[in-house]
Amino acid sequence: MMNSSDDLSLNSSTADQKQSINNQWQRISPIALLYFMVNVVQKLIGNIIYIIPAIIAGYSHLKENPTLWLPILFAVIGLIIISVFLSFYFFQYRLTKSHIEIISGVFAKKHINLPFDRIQNIKFEQPIYYRPFNSTCLILDTAGSNKQEAKVVAIDIDFAEQIKQKILAVNQLTPTTIATNNETVNQTPANSYHNTKETILNQRSLTDLIIHGLSNNRVWIFLAGLAPFFDNIARFVGDKLSSIGINTDQLFSIAEKSWWQISLYALTLTFLILLPITLFSVFGSIISFYDFTLSKLGDRYIRRSGLLTKHEVTMKLSRLQMVIRQQDWLDILLKRINLKFEQNQNPGQNLQAGAHNNKIIVPSIKEHECQALINDAYPNNNLANIKFNAISKRYLKRNLAYILLPIYIGVAALLILNHKAMVLTWLSPLFLFIALVIFMRWRRWGYAQDDNYLYIRKGAFGVDYLCFERFKIQQTQFKQSIFLQRHRLCQLKIILASGGVTIPYIDQNVGYQIINESLYQVEQSRRSWM
Numbered sequence: 001m002m003n004s005s006d007d008l009s010l011n012s013s014t015a016d017q018k019q020s021i022n023n024q025w026q027r028i029s030p031i032a033l034l035y036f037m038v039n040v041v042q043k044l045i046g047n048i049i050y051i052i053p054a055i056i057a058g059y060s061h062l063k064e065n066p067t068l069w070l071p072i073l074f075a076v077i078g079l080i081i082i083s084v085f086l087s088f089y090f091f092q093y094r095l096t097k098s099h100i101e102i103i104s105g106v107f108a109k110k111h112i113n114l115p116f117d118r119i120q121n122i123k124f125e126q127p128i129y130y131r132p133f134n135s136t137c138l139i140l141d142t143a144g145s146n147k148q149e150a151k152v153v154a155i156d157i158d159f160a161e162q163i164k165q166k167i168l169a170v171n172q173l174t175p176t177t178i179a180t181n182n183e184t185v186n187q188t189p190a191n192s193y194h195n196t197k198e199t200i201l202n203q204r205s206l207t208d209l210i211i212h213g214l215s216n217n218r219v220w221i222f223l224a225g226l227a228p229f230f231d232n233i234a235r236f237v238g239d240k241l242s243s244i245g246i247n248t249d250q251l252f253s254i255a256e257k258s259w260w261q262i263s264l265y266a267l268t269l270t271f272l273i274l275l276p277i278t279l280f281s282v283f284g285s286i287i288s289f290y291d292f293t294l295s296k297l298g299d300r301y302i303r304r305s306g307l308l309t310k311h312e313v314t315m316k317l318s319r320l321q322m323v324i325r326q327q328d329w330l331d332i333l334l335k336r337i338n339l340k341f342e343q344n345q346n347p348g349q350n351l352q353a354g355a356h357n358n359k360i361i362v363p364s365i366k367e368h369e370c371q372a373l374i375n376d377a378y379p380n381n382n383l384a385n386i387k388f389n390a391i392s393k394r395y396l397k398r399n400l401a402y403i404l405l406p407i408y409i410g411v412a413a414l415l416i417l418n419h420k421a422m423v424l425t426w427l428s429p430l431f432l433f434i435a436l437v438i439f440m441r442w443r444r445w446g447y448a449q450d451d452n453y454l455y456i457r458k459g460a461f462g463v464d465y466l467c468f469e470r471f472k473i474q475q476t477q478f479k480q481s482i483f484l485q486r487h488r489l490c491q492l493k494i495i496l497a498s499g500g501v502t503i504p505y506i507d508q509n510v511g512y513q514i515i516n517e518s519l520y521q522v523e524q525s526r527r528s529w530m
Helices: 004-008 032-046 048-064 066-089 128-133 157-173 206-215 219-243 259-289 329-334 367-377 394-417 421-444 482-486 508-525
Strands: 092-095 099-104 110-115 121-126 135-141 150-156 176-180 183-187 199-203 293-297 300-305 310-316 320-327 337-343 360-365 446-449 453-458 463-469 475-479 489-496 499-507
Touching: 032 066, 032 128, 032 150, 099 150, 121 157, 128 135, 135 157, 150 157, 157 310, 199 367, 206 259, 206 329, 206 360, 320 329, 320 367, 337 367, 360 367, 394 421, 394 482, 394 499, 421 453, 446 508, 475 508, 482 489, 489 508, 499 508
Parallel strands: none
Antiparallel strands: 092 099, 099 110, 121 135, 121 310, 135 150, 176 183, 199 293, 293 300, 300 310, 320 337, 320 463, 337 360, 446 453, 453 463, 475 489, 489 499
């Protein structure tokens, strides 16, 4: 238990207000008005699709009466200002020695009461407009539900750091139960947190972030999304070029140009299309991971990063569910790895804006750096040298011979009967590419295990390695279709607090073995998964 004197130990360094744990309701800094303003504007932009019909319906009327724009604009601005002020006015919080309470909301009141010993994650968010005022957002959440997240939107950063230290101390002093040889032992590592020095594990340079932006560029997904608008985009670009005296029809005329000129034009055009998207990806990487630092304090990892908005995420090591080592095809060429520390996932967390900022991702690290971090989290892992078992070749037979090939034959026959056989000249390469992807996925799939860990390998042109402790498994699923049952195969799904992973087309006896041994580990160890 904590000493009663601890309840008055937190004091901020602000000159205009003394903040302390004194059971009194307190208001946040006036800088929060900016925070609520940005929040309202973001919601309006996010919901603009719902008001587009009203804008279209009233456009003709507003066009005939342009003076109506001014009162409408003033009304919208007025509503925003009133909403921002009321959100600020009704936001209050109070701290005691054991919990934090937050009241917020104007019409729909929200009251959160969060005990310190239930807090699993401590995060700081510092938007760029908070920095001159030395303020930050303090975000606290539990492993149970995203509805239990508590957010103090504007407090002094020094005071927020003191609250963080207090919460960590409370969690550190909470007894943990560990089973050893059928004996239950209560361990209370008194003051071990305060006696531990924060150690920097990894930092990322600007060059590393540029490489990350290049290697993780999702340009093809972006171009696929633009596919329906290619004709309009091409017409728009053609009109703009024609307006400055460039004749695109003559420029790309095949009859008047040699093959090398056409190839050069095509290469230049491709480069001009990809360059701005690639630069956008690099800029996004710098914004997200600028000044990246991963450090460790006691049994907790701390990630700090961000250019416009600084983020600090604190994750307890016991909450780590899985490490994922990711490499896209360009990462493989550049010999870089993206390492993820997956923790407990709250329901609906992936649907929340900014959920990616809650994760610990170490971007574009080298092989030795990656393995050092994995070894720090899982000291006894064998990910670097374990031999993976391949899944059954029946995976290829089913997907290629029984699914893809019949579809191709059917489509080809239909095109030939309708005298459109020329379409096969570009359709056939597409089917060949899909077949290559299926083959590469089969080749990448693999699994391995030892006494403490399960390892999974997957991917296509890139490759991901997943490693997690057996005792963290929460559920297993053994699946068999008629096809799999006939060949004594199964699909195994393993569910952890961070989500599920699948191992397809493995021998059913191996599937039963993995399930039995893993569940035995869960029952025998009796260690907490969080």
